[in-house]
Amino acid sequence: MTDFDAIIARDQRIEPRDRMPDAYRATMVRQIAQHAHSEIIGMQPEGRWITRAPSLRRKAILLAKVQDEAGHGLYLYAAAETLGADRADLTAKLISGAQKYSSIFNYPSLTFADVGVIGWLVDGAAICNQVPLCRTSYGPYARAMIRICKEESFHQRQGYELLMTMMRGTPAQREMVQDAVDRWWWPSLMMFGPPDAESPNTARSMAWKIKRHSNDELRQRFVDMSVPQADALGIRLPDPELRWNEERGHYDFGEVDWEEFRRVIAGDGPCNAERIAVRRAAHEEGAWVREAASAHAAKRVGRAA
Amino acid sequence: MSWPLWEVFIRARRGLNHVHAGSLRAADEAMALHNARDLYTRRAEGVSIWVVRSEHITASSPEERDPFFAPNADKIYRHPTFYEIPDDVPHI
Numbered sequence: 105m106t107d108f109d110a111i112i113a114r115d116q117r118i119e120p121r122d123r124m125p126d127a128y129r130a131t132m133v134r135q136i137a138q139h140a141h142s143e144i145i146g147m148q149p150e151g152r153w154i155t156r157a158p159s160l161r162r163k164a165i166l167l168a169k170v171q172d173e174a175g176h177g178l179y180l181y182a183a184a185e186t187l188g189a190d191r192a193d194l195t196a197k198l199i200s201g202a203q204k205y206s207s208i209f210n211y212p213s214l215t216f217a218d219v220g221v222i223g224w225l226v227d228g229a230a231i232c233n234q235v236p237l238c239r240t241s242y243g244p245y246a247r248a249m250i251r252i253c254k255e256e257s258f259h260q261r262q263g264y265e266l267l268m269t270m271m272r273g274t275p276a277q278r279e280m281v282q283d284a285v286d287r288w289w290w291p292s293l294m295m296f297g298p299p300d301a302e303s304p305n306t307a308r309s310m311a312w313k314i315k316r317h318s319n320d321e322l323r324q325r326f327v328d329m330s331v332p333q334a335d336a337l338g339i340r341l342p343d344p345e346l347r348w349n350e351e352r353g354h355y356d357f358g359e360v361d362w363e364e365f366r367r368v369i370a371g372d373g374p375c376n377a378e379r380i381a382v383r384r385a386a387h388e389e390g391a392w393v394r395e396a397a398s399a400h401a402a403k404r405v406g407r408a409a
Numbered sequence: 410m411s412w413p414l415w416e417v418f419i420r421a422r423r424g425l426n427h428v429h430a431g432s433l434r435a436a437d438e439a440m441a442l443h444n445a446r447d448l449y450t451r452r453a454e455g456v457s458i459w460v461v462r463s464e465h466i467t468a469s470s471p472e473e474r475d476p477f478f479a480p481n482a483d484k485i486y487r488h489p490t491f492y493e494i495p496d497d498v499p500h501i
């Protein structure tokens with residue numbers, strides 16, 4: 105048994121300078137980078153509502169929430185760098201499409217109700233995925249997830265509170281909430297990844313204790329949590345097959361449109377091109393700032409010498 | 410051109426040590442401190458921040474962990490439980 109296997113078997117954490125199998129390192133870099141990219145791209149659907157928030161209170165909240173997502177991206181890029189990845193290189197891979205981000209962020213945010221539904225469902229699904237990752241086997245990733253999970257609770261609650269406020273409003277506002285839920289429910293279920301039968305890497309990730317639960321387990325957990333929350337809100341989840349199953353002790357639900365999931369992952373979602381174009385523009389238009397800061401730092405070092 | 414990597418250490422409150430929080434990229438130390446504040450203390454997680462260039466840290470090697478830490482393994486007399494004191498002796 106190698107040191108690596110022994111550490112995993114004892115349920116301890118792998119740390120950056122430990123010896124690890126190349127495939128473990130590669131899997132970890134890919135997963136952490138993809139997670140970081142999702143946080144960064146995830147700022148866009150809500151970010152476009154910051155200037156149009158209906159009150160100063162909502163604007164301040166939304167700004168803080170989107171700023172948190174930037175922070176999550178940076179914690180995760182820092183974790184990826186402990187494995188020898190380079191941040192500038194990861195950004196280049198995001199922009200070129202060589203690395204992916206979560207399919208959920210390729211859907212448009214059409215009304216302000218979407219801000220609430222994203223907080224409730226998208227951050228809610230993210231929490232389901234992320235809580236078990238606080239115990240993932242790679243130390244820096246687990247520590248980043250602990251920090252992130254502490255902040256996600258605010259994200260979900262502000263979204264739910266926003267929706268409760270709108271549900272107490274006019275019929276038109278209630279319709280906006282229902283419409284947003286109709287559009288985001290199924291893509292939220294896709295956030296847990298393909299069904300277990302079609303998730304070939306799951307077994308290895310479980311053996312390495314990167315993952316603690318399968319995609320389908322987490323998806324079920326999310327559905328079970330969301331139904332009573334939807335009832336309390338007074339909205340309908342857009343799934344005619346959704347009903348309590350006494351025997352299983354879980355809600356049964358309909359089949360996700362996996363064809364759509366594959367299409368969006370492959371680049372053909374409603375907003376894929378726009379999301380990358382915006383990220384690329386931010387990167388290119390920020391180049392002069394990065395260069396100026398480097399020039400300033402070099403000049404100060406030169407003066408001190 | 411890319412900015413150097415910095416390690417960030419945060420004192421959560423008075424009376425505690427600075428603890429490693431993570432890393433970040435910044436052009437110089439002033440920017441590293443500002444970025445560390447924005448990244449790691451958005452919710453009053455700290456009252457003091459240290460930043461240090463990652464390349465300036467020297468670390469012990471995990472490969473040599475056993476020989477490196479061996480000198481402390483066989484000195485059990487450094488622990489209070491090594492000494493036998495009768496139960497009826499108070500406050501010791």
Ligand SMILES: [Fe+2]
Binds near residue numbers: 143
């Ligand atoms: Fe996040």
Ligand SMILES: [Fe+2]
Binds near residue numbers: 173230256259
């Ligand atoms: Fe979030």
